[in-house]
Amino acid sequence: MRGDRSLRATSSRPTRQRPAAPVTPVTGGLGESARRPDATLKVKGEFAYSSDLWAEGMLWGTTVRSPHPRAKIRSIDVSEALMVAGLATVLTADDVPGRKTFGMEVPDQPVLAWGDIRYQGEAVALVAADHPETARRAAALVRVDYEVLDPVVDAEAAMAPDAPALHPSGNVLKHVKVRHGDQQPTADVVVTGEYEVGMQDQAPLGPESGLAIPDGEGGIDLYVATQWLHVDHDQLVASLDLRPAQIRMTMAGIGGAFGAREDISIQIHACLLALRTGRPVKMSYSRQESFVGHVHRHPARLQYEHGATRDGRLVCVKTRIVFDGGAYASSSNAVCLNAATFACGPYEVPNATIDCYVTYTNNPPCGAMRGFGAVQACFGYESQMDKLAAALGMDPVELRLANAMREGTSLPTGQRVEGPAPVAEILRSLRAMPLPPNADGAGEAERDLRELPGGVSNTTHGEGVRRGVGYAVGYKNIAFSAGFDDYATARVRLSVVAGEPIAEVHSAAAEVGQGVVTLQLQIVRTELGVQRAVVLPADTQVGSAGSSSASRQTWMTGGAVKAACEAVRERVLALAASKLGATGRLVLADGAVLVADAGAAPTRVSTLADLLGAEVVEETVEYRHAPTEDLDPETGQGNAHVGFAFAGHRAVVDVDTELGLVKVVEMATAQDVGRALNPQAVEGQLQGGTAQGLGLALMEEIQISGGKVRNPSFTDYLIPTILDMPPVRMDILELGNPVSPYGVKGVGEPPTISSPAAVAAALRAATGRALRRIPVRPEHITGLLETRTDAVPDDPTKPARISAETQ
Amino acid sequence: MDFLQPRSWSDALAAKTNRPDAQPLAGGTDVLVDLNFDRHRPAALLDLGRIGELAGWSRDDDALRLGAGLTYTIAAAELVDDLPGLAMAARTVGSPQIRNRGTIGGNLGSASPAGDAHPPLLAAGAEVELASAAGSRRVPIREFFLGPKRNALAPDELIAAVLVPRATGPQQFAKVGTRNAMVIAVCSFALALHPDHQRVGTGIGSAGPVPLVADDAECFCEGALAESDLWSTRAAIEESTRRRFGELVAAAARPIDDVRGSAAYRSHALSVLAARALGWAWADYRRS
Numbered sequence A: 001m002r003g004d005r006s007l008r009a010t011s012s013r014p015t016r017q018r019p020a021a022p023v024t025p026v027t028g029g030l031g032e033s034a035r036r037p038d039a040t041l042k043v044k045g046e047f048a049y050s051s052d053l054w055a056e057g058m059l060w061g062t063t064v065r066s067p068h069p070r071a072k073i074r075s076i077d078v079s080e081a082l083m084v085a086g087l088a089t090v091l092t093a094d095d096v097p098g099r100k101t102f103g104m105e106v107p108d109q110p111v112l113a114w115g116d117i118r119y120q121g122e123a124v125a126l127v128a129a130d131h132p133e134t135a136r137r138a139a140a141l142v143r144v145d146y147e148v149l150d151p152v153v154d155a156e157a158a159m160a161p162d163a164p165a166l167h168p169s170g171n172v173l174k175h176v177k178v179r180h181g182d183q184q185p186t187a188d189v190v191v192t193g194e195y196e197v198g199m200q201d202q203a204p205l206g207p208e209s210g211l212a213i214p215d216g217e218g219g220i221d222l223y224v225a226t227q228w229l230h231v232d233h234d235q236l237v238a239s240l241d242l243r244p245a246q247i248r249m250t251m252a253g254i255g256g257a258f259g260a261r262e263d264i265s266i267q268i269h270a271c272l273l274a275l276r277t278g279r280p281v282k283m284s285y286s287r288q289e290s291f292v293g294h295v296h297r298h299p300a301r302l303q304y305e306h307g308a309t310r311d312g313r314l315v316c317v318k319t320r321i322v323f324d325g326g327a328y329a330s331s332s333n334a335v336c337l338n339a340a341t342f343a344c345g346p347y348e349v350p351n352a353t354i355d356c357y358v359t360y361t362n363n364p365p366c367g368a369m370r371g372f373g374a375v376q377a378c379f380g381y382e383s384q385m386d387k388l389a390a391a392l393g394m395d396p397v398e399l400r401l402a403n404a405m406r407e408g409t410s411l412p413t414g415q416r417v418e419g420p421a422p423v424a425e426i427l428r429s430l431r432a433m434p435l436p437p438n439a440d441g442a443g444e445a446e447r448d449l450r451e452l453p454g455g456v457s458n459t460t461h462g463e464g465v466r467r468g469v470g471y472a473v474g475y476k477n478i479a480f481s482a483g484f485d486d487y488a489t490a491r492v493r494l495s496v497v498a499g500e501p502i503a504e505v506h507s508a509a510a511e512v513g514q515g516v517v518t519l520q521l522q523i524v525r526t527e528l529g530v531q532r533a534v535v536l537p538a539d540t541q542v543g544s545a546g547s548s549s550a551s552r553q554t555w556m557t558g559g560a561v562k563a564a565c566e567a568v569r570e571r572v573l574a575l576a577a578s579k580l581g582a583t584g585r586l587v588l589a590d591g592a593v594l595v596a597d598a599g600a601a602p603t604r605v606s607t608l609a610d611l612l613g614a615e616v617v618e619e620t621v622e623y624r625h626a627p628t629e630d631l632d633p634e635t636g637q638g639n640a641h642v643g644f645a646f647a648g649h650r651a652v653v654d655v656d657t658e659l660g661l662v663k664v665v666e667m668a669t670a671q672d673v674g675r676a677l678n679p680q681a682v683e684g685q686l687q688g689g690t691a692q693g694l695g696l697a698l699m700e701e702i703q704i705s706g707g708k709v710r711n712p713s714f715t716d717y718l719i720p721t722i723l724d725m726p727p728v729r730m731d732i733l734e735l736g737n738p739v740s741p742y743g744v745k746g747v748g749e750p751p752t753i754s755s756p757a758a759v760a761a762a763l764r765a766a767t768g769r770a771l772r773r774i775p776v777r778p779e780h781i782t783g784l785l786e787t788r789t790d791a792v793p794d795d796p797t798k799p800a801r802i803s804a805e806t807q
Numbered sequence B: 001m002d003f004l005q006p007r008s009w010s011d012a013l014a015a016k017t018n019r020p021d022a023q024p025l026a027g028g029t030d031v032l033v034d035l036n037f038d039r040h041r042p043a044a045l046l047d048l049g050r051i052g053e054l055a056g057w058s059r060d061d062d063a064l065r066l067g068a069g070l071t072y073t074i075a076a077a078e079l080v081d082d083l084p085g086l087a088m089a090a091r092t093v094g095s096p097q098i099r100n101r102g103t104i105g106g107n108l109g110s111a112s113p114a115g116d117a118h119p120p121l122l123a124a125g126a127e128v129e130l131a132s133a134a135g136s137r138r139v140p141i142r143e144f145f146l147g148p149k150r151n152a153l154a155p156d157e158l159i160a161a162v163l164v165p166r167a168t169g170p171q172q173f174a175k176v177g178t179r180n181a182m183v184i185a186v187c188s189f190a191l192a193l194h195p196d197h198q199r200v201g202t203g204i205g206s207a208g209p210v211p212l213v214a215d216d217a218e219c220f221c222e223g224a225l226a227e228s229d230l231w232s233t234r235a236a237i238e239e240s241t242r243r244r245f246g247e248l249v250a251a252a253a254r255p256i257d258d259v260r261g262s263a264a265y266r267s268h269a270l271s272v273l274a275a276r277a278l279g280w281a282w283a284d285y286r287r288s
Ligand SMILES: Cc1cc2nc3c(=O)[nH]c(=O)nc-3n(C[C@H](O)[C@H](O)[C@H](O)COP(=O)(O)OP(=O)(O)OC[C@H]3O[C@@H](n4cnc5c(N)ncnc54)[C@H](O)[C@@H]3O)c2cc1C
Pocket: B023, B024, B025, B026, B027, B028, B029, B030, B031, B032, B033, B048, B068, B092, B093, B094, B095, B098, B101, B102, B103, B104, B105, B106, B107, B108, B109, B110, B114, B115, B116, B117, B153, B157, B158, B159, B160, B182, B183, B184, B185
């Protein structure tokens, strides 16, 4: 401010120089809760989502899907469909010009099925027509003759030697083995447990949708809401058999992702239809189609055996985790690896035997979802820690503290944990938070129904209600692991427009709601000291940013934008030195070049506007994190991850023990975010992630019977409402990270990892029941439904049951 | 699809006679969902939204007349004293948007076993007034529900109103769902005490092919109350009476296993809800 006034004083004196532009300090930089550029539009309902895309003369595409989870296609008859007035084309597998399959990790999924059908909802044919209703009617007239087969619907059964092979490679998609320390350890106290996690859906509100526009020269422009433009692009190039430059992709307005948009949905289909018809083609799934048109979180069965000394030191963990990968690979391999590496939790475990499997079945394909393998594992190991604490007669938090991982801990994979690993701090923080008041004191009449289990549905006025408190802590890798060449690209351009410096950022980072656009703006404002900044639409005209997944974009695209800014700044300062002879420590701030020598007040050398004039400074940078390595296939040893993030939760629940209904009174969380570059965005992630975890604990489940989804709509796929999700008490730790830009850690996934386990623990505390499966249903709380896993007797002294697989 | 938009009730009845295949459209919260999900392709829609006389409710002495177009928002706000069971049920329906649009007539038209208006109307002893161009008739609500999503409407008829005696005693409604708002009933229970006739009314939702009445539970409760002369002494009801009442309500249900809950849970939950509801209603009665 001082500089500001002195400046005006200077310019008021007669001078031959042009008056300098008034200087206002740059706002909306790093560390501030800068506002999202799309905030107002979204609040006013004016934001254009991908489902709002429109082009003159466009056709509507729709997908013909198999109603059977397992079948063979005998024939497809499109003749009736072709007679529908307004129909433009019908396509089948024969019409796919290039690679007939796609897949992010393993291209095992047909673009359009021929021969085998492997899940209910598999795409068989495509229809384009001048109206969505016409397209749907025509699609219903595509006659597919199926030979219906018995589906393989159980992951364990799929591994049996006599199970029918669903893919040529067999049904076991991946087996990750980790062998650490003594494989025949003995322990004073051993607890075993078997747990189950149901199939959660990402439930993004925006359906899969996009618009493909042929360019008239054989190429195509595709506007789509996705998580990773370039991995889609690679798959489009392969299946459309075009040159990379012929396919241009632009990110469209996204209505949530959470992992559901990592895989291809409409991308190839819309382009095929548009290229065939020569007209723009829009596709937008209905809600039902969306539920079968994207992958889900892997359901899991987890067997655990924990051994400890009498005084509560972990001696060993043995676990066998089986994921149902469903019909196609998607990102199952990486999910399996993640679960294996985090299977023991954020604890010091001297001896571990870990076997983690993912299998093909005829259930819906499963893939990426917030937490990616770490969520399921956390429910297993944290349930075990509580059980162990009970067997030892120890306080569950004390047991965790006694075994908490810290900086320098060796993981079961042999990897050393570098940088802050504040597991104990997180637990202490949670324990120190005040507990919400118990509502028992209030008289019946005064209690607002909304504070009770059941809400205004008026199921209890306090009868049967018991309170429970539960803790859980979890951790996860940030960014891509296991030797993947993980990088992000950013281009930053500084120029002067209308007398004002303006910074433009171009990256392909997918804004999935997490705020990566805002963050890029904050970085350039801070790094270049300019107020006016623009993030160009994410597209494939710039290099890959990698996926908006694995909690990696703040670190990766943030790192790329920072590095590009540094390169631009270097050139600008060099220009100031050469053009104006400026010397000393030059910095960019408030739209100007300043000399900021130690001990002296900064003085201005020149405004950027004056310095640059018509010159444009542009730099493109690829940022990479330190390399990682794959695990050894036999021992599971290796430095697979580049960094970790830690979070914990304390859940306080009121349970109507007679009806099995639950009111979560409070969720408290503590998380080390490294550094909160946008505090409000960080809080939003913690709240949202906590809610999504609460949903998994209490209600969110794709229910499947015989391979068929029974609840493909929001009528019966329930997600928490405002009456289910309490306020979140947060302790955001900023302990830095020595190996990332600005010391950040990823923020998006950790809040989802320990939240389900904490809710389950609180429910157990309130009810005294084992509750070995999430989502916990009223049937479980009331004891009316014994899950398969509930049937396993509870005997902490039982000898080791889990036999490690030998090669 | 044709869109018919009569301005008056007689025009609507005439339209329905001419086009028995036209589907009435009130708030549209069921009709439009069905259209969106492509479950249903009616040849025509008959929009009742322009017919003012359907919307309100009125009271003549102790008789209430609820127009078929009465929304949940209005029912929840205005019927708290005259028909508290329905007001409580209305408050549990969907979200504010759904309560603003959704109507009692639409709930009856859909005749879902999970419709939340049905149990309190059963407990209160309502009648449904059905009308056609030829005239109107009254159907006791118990006879209105014929099967899952099937009702007694003839192809040329419309629902005009629900006729129901004004509450003379406490009423309760309780609904179990797997989340705390915006949820379809896993099961629900409504209770109405009728001190003037020393009668007890019940209604069970979402635990059978149609909304049900627990006759045995009603008889048992009436007997227990009469036996100890509780209507006049207003003494407390025995815990065992409430429990037995709950058991008999559960016994009247004919639940199935489905995606929302198991049959066993529904029966169990009904026994709990009924016992609690009787306790609350009786406590109200004792205070009154
Ligand atoms: C998000 C959501 C949440 C919901 N939550 C609940 C809930 O908690 N509880 C619940 O019970 N329901 C719920 N519903 C269902 C729905 O809101 C109710 O059934 C509502 O009462 C329907 O009323 P409407 O006026 O919208 O009917 P409409 O959809 O207009 O019509 C429903 C049916 O009744 C027929 N109909 C309407 N009026 C007449 C008439 N006068 N004569 C003859 N037939 C007629 C129609 O032809 C149609 O068959 C929910 C729906 C949605 C979309």
